[in-house]
Amino acid sequence: MALHKDVKDKVIKDFGTSANDTGSSAVQVALLTESIRLLTGHCQKFPKDFSTKHGLLKKVCQRRGLLTYLERKDSAAYRQVIGRLGLKK
DSSP: OOOOHHHHHHHHHHHSSSTTOOSSHHHHHHHHHHHHHHHHHHHHHOTTOHHHHHHHHHHHHHHHHHHHHHHHHOHHHHHHHHHHHTOOO
């Protein structure tokens, strides 16, 4: 399930340094978080959809890796991102 363009543009605007900043770690983590929230709702509604659960787990692992990288490279940005997204760590 893909994010809608307006949701994706809003996330990029909120977390990016410019309108075209889609590659920074903060933007990638924010986009993955929105996608994870969407997939979590879908998995709760359809508990036997195993392929979606597999995709959800892949996205969670990818986000965890990006957060580890961000914490190692820029701890201030890491704390800001998890604070704004409401993630635990």
